[in-house]
Amino acid sequence: MDPEEVEFLGEKQLVTIVPLTTDDDYLKLISGDFGPFRMGMPVKVPLWVAVQLKRQKHCKIQPPDWMEIETLEAIKNEEKLSRNFTKMPSKFYMVEAKQILGCASDDISRADEIRTIIKDIWDIRMSKLRSSIDLLVRNNGASAVVTNLTLMEINSIRPILPHTLDQIRRMKNFKPFHGWRSQDTSFVSDSRSSTSFHS
Amino acid sequence: MDLELEDLENTIQDDDDDNVQLTSAELIEMMEEVWVNEKFAPEILPHKQEVVDCVLGQISYMEKNLETLPSTDFKKGIHQLEVDRIRFLVASYLRHRLEKIETYVLHILKEEEQRGEREEELYLTEAEQQFAIKYKQDLEQHFENATNFYPGLPFEDWKSHIVAPNMNSFVFLKAKTAVEGVVIDPSRDDDEVADLTVGSQMILSYNSVTDLVKKGDVQLI
Numbered sequence: 065m066d067p068e069e070v071e072f073l074g075e076k077q078l079v080t081i082v083p084l085t086t087d088d089d090y091l092k093l094i095s096g097d098f099g100p101f102r103m104g105m106p107v108k109v110p111l112w113v114a115v116q117l118k119r120q121k122h123c124k125i126q127p128p129d130w131m132e133i134e135t136l137e138a139i140k141n142e143e144k145l146s147r148n149f150t151k152m153p154s155k156f157y158m159v160e161a162k163q164i165l166g167c168a169s170d171d172i173s174r175a176d177e178i179r180t181i182i183k184d185i186w187d188i189r190m191s192k193l194r195s196s197i198d199l200l201v202r203n204n205g206a207s208a209v210v211t212n213l214t215l216m217e218i219n220s221i222r223p224i225l226p227h228t229l230d231q232i233r234r235m236k237n238f239k240p241f242h243g244w245r246s247q248d249t250s251f252v253s254d255s256r257s258s259t260s261f262h263s
Numbered sequence: 264m265d266l267e268l269e270d271l272e273n274t275i276q277d278d279d280d281d282n283v284q285l286t287s288a289e290l291i292e293m294m295e296e297v298w299v300n301e302k303f304a305p306e307i308l309p310h311k312q313e314v315v316d317c318v319l320g321q322i323s324y325m326e327k328n329l330e331t332l333p334s335t336d337f338k339k340g341i342h343q344l345e346v347d348r349i350r351f352l353v354a355s356y357l358r359h360r361l362e363k364i365e366t367y368v369l370h371i372l373k374e375e376e377q378r379g380e381r382e383e384e385l386y387l388t389e390a391e392q393q394f395a396i397k398y399k400q401d402l403e404q405h406f407e408n409a410t411n412f413y414p415g416l417p418f419e420d421w422k423s424h425i426v427a428p429n430m431n432s433f434v435f436l437k438a439k440t441a442v443e444g445v446v447i448d449p450s451r452d453d454d455e456v457a458d459l460t461v462g463s464q465m466i467l468s469y470n471s472v473t474d475l476v477k478k479g480d481v482q483l484i
Contacts, residue, residue: 091341094322210435210466211465226435
């Protein structure tokens, strides 16, 4: 899956905006009703709507509760100390951070510091992820629980992990006297399937 | 927008007697789920024509309404964007299915035929079925033309080797309902099992969860 497609899924998360104009009509989207938009009155809308309105200078975006220095520092410390993955405040924290900090950094105090801490958290989790994959492969695992991983993190290991496990399984199940010809064809067809649909 | 989606309601009622009322928001969520499942399942999944039809209905209804909206309204751009986003969802879903049909055309048609014989529900829509048959004919015609230049090639022999999806490939999934005792690797003899709790996520071999995906107990991610 492209990172953009993960963003696509993450952009339906609701964020709070403060409208800069007044419009009493509801925004009646297929995915739900939002509004009314009154100047200065916070209202929740999907992230993609917020980004769009922000670009047109119709609103300010309020950062989600977790997007502030103290909370993020606490998350970062917990992530460092814990051996397992901790639960993130939002299952799309990377998408939200990227979008909100990308278009509305003027609405958020200390945006640069926030960006750095979130990147740190991501880095800690990615390095943890790499060592857990290493462990999984060494232990010949055929499954793993990934409950606290966010979609963006899962997506980052998708090109390699499923494929690796599949190759290991194939080597384990390989039976030399099965007949060469049928083995050959199954290799051709299998590798084709992994390249076509796993990206 | 609490629309009653009668079409979908009716088709679902045909399957079971629950009175299902979907809001359009729930419908879009369902479409997202269907899209992701199709994206990551190695094989082609049972078609979701009724969901696609409802979503397309919503889109054209919205587009009709948009024509009446003055272009000065800031909401118009947002509605248009939403329509485009949803259209992407549907198009990507249908393309993934076509891609699978092209790759596994012989395998899929054979399975469909067997399903038809067993009088089970078919996985392809009528249009997809037609496409698959035409594609198969053209493909065979093409191969025949190409191999005619080289007499003596074991063409018949090649035909018996069918490209099939790798059902053992690994997928990430999220449990929507609690499921106990999922056999982790049915191709091996050990009985290692896993219990799924609601909301838990795992990486597993696809053939351990094939039925759960089709039933909707787990969702691929």
